[in-house]
Amino acid sequence: MESPPSPFQTPQQRSSARQAKRDAVLRAAVQMFNERGFHQTSLDDVAARLGVSKPTIYHYLGNKDQVLFECVTIGLSQLLEAAEASRQRPGQGIDRLIAFLTRYAEINMDDFGRCVVRTSDEALSPESRQQFHALKRQIDSAMRQLIRDGIEDGSIAPVDPKMLAFALAGALNWPARWHNPQGAETPATIAADLVHVLAGGFRPR
Amino acid sequence: MESPPSPFQTPQQRSSARQAKRDAVLRAAVQMFNERGFHQTSLDDVAARLGVSKPTIYHYLGNKDQVLFECVTIGLSQLLEAAEASRQRPGQGIDRLIAFLTRYAEINMDDFGRCVVRTSDEALSPESRQQFHALKRQIDSAMRQLIRDGIEDGSIAPVDPKMLAFALAGALNWPARWHNPQGAETPATIAADLVHVLAGGFRPR
DNA sequence: AAGACAATCTACTCACCAGTAGAAAATAGA
DNA sequence: TCTATTTTCTACTGGTGAGTAGATTGTCTT
Numbered sequence: 001m002e003s004p005p006s007p008f009q010t011p012q013q014r015s016s017a018r019q020a021k022r023d024a025v026l027r028a029a030v031q032m033f034n035e036r037g038f039h040q041t042s043l044d045d046v047a048a049r050l051g052v053s054k055p056t057i058y059h060y061l062g063n064k065d066q067v068l069f070e071c072v073t074i075g076l077s078q079l080l081e082a083a084e085a086s087r088q089r090p091g092q093g094i095d096r097l098i099a100f101l102t103r104y105a106e107i108n109m110d111d112f113g114r115c116v117v118r119t120s121d122e123a124l125s126p127e128s129r130q131q132f133h134a135l136k137r138q139i140d141s142a143m144r145q146l147i148r149d150g151i152e153d154g155s156i157a158p159v160d161p162k163m164l165a166f167a168l169a170g171a172l173n174w175p176a177r178w179h180n181p182q183g184a185e186t187p188a189t190i191a192a193d194l195v196h197v198l199a200g201g202f203r204p205r
Numbered sequence: 206m207e208s209p210p211s212p213f214q215t216p217q218q219r220s221s222a223r224q225a226k227r228d229a230v231l232r233a234a235v236q237m238f239n240e241r242g243f244h245q246t247s248l249d250d251v252a253a254r255l256g257v258s259k260p261t262i263y264h265y266l267g268n269k270d271q272v273l274f275e276c277v278t279i280g281l282s283q284l285l286e287a288a289e290a291s292r293q294r295p296g297q298g299i300d301r302l303i304a305f306l307t308r309y310a311e312i313n314m315d316d317f318g319r320c321v322v323r324t325s326d327e328a329l330s331p332e333s334r335q336q337f338h339a340l341k342r343q344i345d346s347a348m349r350q351l352i353r354d355g356i357e358d359g360s361i362a363p364v365d366p367k368m369l370a371f372a373l374a375g376a377l378n379w380p381a382r383w384h385n386p387q388g389a390e391t392p393a394t395i396a397a398d399l400v401h402v403l404a405g406g407f408r409p410r
Numbered sequence: 411a412a413g414a415c416a417a418t419c420t421a422c423t424c425a426c427c428a429g430t431a432g433a434a435a436a437t438a439g440a
Numbered sequence: 441t442c443t444a445t446t447t448t449c450t451a452c453t454g455g456t457g458a459g460t461a462g463a464t465t466g467t468c469t470t
Contacts, residue, residue, distance in 0.1 A: 018446090037327030039244040042427055053449055055430080064428065094408065118325065120382070122242030147407075157409045163398045164407055170379025171372040177325070178371070193368045201406025202352070202369055203299065204362045223416090247457055258419055260460080269458065 022060045024050060030071040030115045038068060038123050069128040072119050075112035076135040079104060083142035093150025098195055100146055105172040105191035109179050117176035140165060171198055227265045229255060235276040235320045243273060243328050274333040277324050280317035281340040284309060288347035298355025303400055305351055310377040310396035314384050322381035345370060376403055 028049050032041045043064055047054045061067050086100035107113035121129045143165045150156030175190060233254050237246045248269055252259045266272050291305035312318035326334045348370045355361030380395060 021447095037325060040327050043429090044427075054428085055450090056448060058429070059447065097407070120242060120323065122245050150407075154409065156407050157405060159402050159405070159407065160398065163395075164402050166379060166383065167376040167399050167402050168407075170377070171375040174371060174375025174378065190368075193365065194372050197364050197369050197372050197406075198403075199406050199408045200362060200364070201402075201404050201408075202302070202355075202361050202364065202373075203404045203406075204359065205410060226417095248459090249457070259458085260420090261418060263459070264417065 018060075025057055025060050026067065026070055026074065027111065029067050030074075030111045033068070033071065034111065034114050034118060038119065043067070065125045065128055068115075068119065069124060069132070071112055071115045072124075072132060073135070075107065075110075075114075075116035076132075076139065078107045078110075078113060079116070079139050080135070080142070082107060083139060083146075086146060087142070092155040093146065093153045094155035094199075097143075097146045097150050097156065098199065100143070101168060101172060101195045101198070102191045104143075105175060105194055106187045108173055108176045109181070109187035109190070114176040117173045140169070143169065168198060223265075230262055230265050231272065231275055231279070232316065234272050235279075235316045238273070238276065239316065239319050239323065243324065248272070270330045270333055273320075273324065274329060274337070276317055276320045277329075277337060278340070280312065280315075280319075280321035281337075281344065283312045283315075283318060284321070284344050285340070285347070287312060288344060288351075291351060292347070297360040298351065298358045299360035299404075302348075302351045302355050302361065303404065305348070306373060306377060306400045306403070307396045309348075310380060310399055311392045313378055313381045314386070314392035314395070319381040322378045345374070348374065373403060 025046065029041070029046045032046055032049065043057050044054050046067075047057050050056075057067070061070065082100055082103040086096045086103070089096045089099060108117055119132075121132065124132055144161045147156060147161040147164055151158050151161070171194060172191075175187075175194070179185075179187070179190065230251065234246070234251045237251055237254065248262050249259050251272075252262050255261075262272070266275065287305055287308040291301045291308070294301045294304060313322055324337075326337065329337055349366045352361060352366040352369055356363050356366070376399060377396075380392075380399070384390075384392070384395065
């Protein structure tokens, strides 16, 4: 049995409602940025999609730069989380790397991950850009560490970790540009297929 | 001995001077687009770098969309040329693919190639976008053909050509985002290294 | 010499859009 | 009930930048 819902909200409810609205703004914004591009999307457009007016957005977020910055930060947090999860995983280096790469690719086909890939530094303010870079560097270094671990335990071929990380990141970022969310192939199968060809290379064995 | 240069120009000289100026506009524009981004670069900025005024640019090119479109078209032509050259190369499929990929990566670290990668469709007008897509599709299909040839002659591992092409393109486009032209590593060595890790994969042999 | 054409300039217009002022309505707390 | 706070609106400002009008100067062609 539920208790009859009161129309009066507790402070917790109010604050989480506020949070939900903020999130809705970011979600609408990121989808529109991905569809038409950041510069082709005005905050009036975002507001219209949500059925509110532009000042409402400014009530929840400081300015357009902050909207974009929060979007990419969400995406980057998801990637960092994935890196952390793989680091703690048991198993050989290559298995942990593969798990990470697969998740990495999947995130990059999702709203916020796509936005990370599609956002070039110049779109952000100098301050946001700096933090954007710092977060991306963290992810790059996590990927390199996983690679080094695998080379050490012999489960990954002895290649230059830096070059491998660039190659992998590039290949797995790319779907953010071409993958159609409405398409038939699911992100999970695309991710698995891409990781598979990258692991094996194209030289026959 | 040179003949004393006449201050009067032949029609050929005049028309090639015009072409040279047009090219100079595109070269200046593409470099600024790559440095600060298309939307952060006004045609006034480009004109200023060339020491002329904005209407001078409009004398050589129709509008800003056309400036960008010509830039990406130059880059895409270079890529198509590389594809054509590899197609006609003798040797096994894998060697021809590797030659193409290496050149592909190098072009993507050059002015116009970088612009191709960094330009997202939304920045172009619908008409230009359509041609942009058509050219990119040509390059993609050339790459897939090289892959299929190699699989057929047994020099390339039997993988899904589509997925492999996506993975390779992504990995070799990525330097357009991170490579610093002023940096120590040359495009040629980066290209070779990337192709090497992609050919071998990261699973040990 | 006269008219056409090429190259370039200064000085505009016009649309768009980020961001703000200030009011109105609702809600909360005293 | 009265005041403070939150949420939201309409209506504005101000800057930027694409693109144009029209003049100027020089250079061919006839």
